[in-house]
Amino acid sequence: MPLTLHAMQRSANCYKVRLALASLHQPFVLRDVDILRGDTRTPEFLTLNPQGQLPVLELDDGTVLVESNAILLYLGEGTALVPTDRAARARMLQWMFFEQNAHHPSIGTARFWLTLIPGGRELKRDLIDDWMERGEAALGRMQGQLSKTPFIAGETMTLADIALYANTHVANEADLDLAAFPAVQAWVKRVAALPGHVGMDWRP
Ligand SMILES: N[C@@H](CCC(=O)N[C@@H](CS)C(=O)NCC(=O)O)C(=O)O
Known part of the structure; x- marks a missing residue:
């Protein structure tokens, strides 16, 4: 199972994660979530992220990551995008x-x-x-x-x-x-x- 990104297309915080995934040639499944339609306030979404915010990255073992910059760090560790010094x-x-x-x-x-x-x-x-x-x-x-x-x-x-x-x-x-x-x-x-x-x- 590849990574699953829950995101809204026009959200810049969500774009950060798509940009990192694309730059690293990492395959992923994209699930559209519309903040304006209230999708981040449904019981299902709040179970995924109790903060009710995007982006959310689900790993193949079911681990859920939130906070765009924490997600970037997860994706970037061990690549040229994170300095070792x-x-x-x-x-x-x-x-x-x-x-x-x-x-x-x-x-x-x-x-x-x-x-x-x-x-x-x-x-x-x-x-x-x-x-x-x-x-x-x-x-x-x-x-x-x-x-x-x-x-x-x-x-x-x-x-x-x-x-x-x-x-x-x-x-x-x-x-x-x-x-x-x-x-x-x-x-x-x-x-x-x-x-x-x-x-x-x-x-x-
Ligand atoms: N610090 C968080 C901020 C996340 C955030 O503000 N997400 C917005 C979309 S860009 C959101 O989901 N807003 C809906 C809400 O707060 O109800 C991050 O970087 O991931």
């Missing part, structure tokens, strides 16, 4: 934690409400300025690093690039303009040109 590995994790505590809460949340949720812009209008400020600060941090190294954690592509690429390449859907961050724009093109890369619409 301790400090380099810590730098990769540093940017994956940054993705979860600064990048996703601003850019990912803004994209979710402004693009994916009908009426979301009106519902969340009081939060938009804050998202923009924090989103630009996050892109600024990436710009600083990517002005010095070709990939976010150093000289080679790691899981941190996958984690950050997912929302960054669609930052326009969060009302953010990458033109002000040229090193980030160049990195988006660099990542997209790598062998095995797939876009957000790709399905196995």
Whole structure:
């Protein structure tokens, strides 16, 4: 039995996992789950993930993994996407934690409400300025690093690039303009040109 990924196509957290699986040429079964239809609140789904969130990866022995970056680590261990040097590995994790505590809460949340949720812009209008400020600060941090190294954690592509690429390449859907961050724009093109890369619409 191959891996089973429970995911929503337009979710950036779910795209991270598809991108990692495709880059690693790992076969998997995709199960579509629609957050907007309430699929993550059914008793069956809550048994799978009591947090009621996507993505969820089921292993062939029935083990269930949640949290997109934990899933990335599971898939990437032992491959070129995870450095073996301790400090380099810590730098990769540093940017994956940054993705979860600064990048996703601003850019990912803004994209979710402004693009994916009908009426979301009106519902969340009081939060938009804050998202923009924090989103630009996050892109600024990436710009600083990517002005010095070709990939976010150093000289080679790691899981941190996958984690950050997912929302960054669609930052326009969060009302953010990458033109002000040229090193980030160049990195988006660099990542997209790598062998095995797939876009957000790709399905196995
Ligand atoms: N930190 C989690 C966040 C997961 C998350 O926010 N998933 C969203 C889709 S991108 C979700 O399932 N939302 C539905 C909900 O929270 O009800 C991760 O990285 O996997």
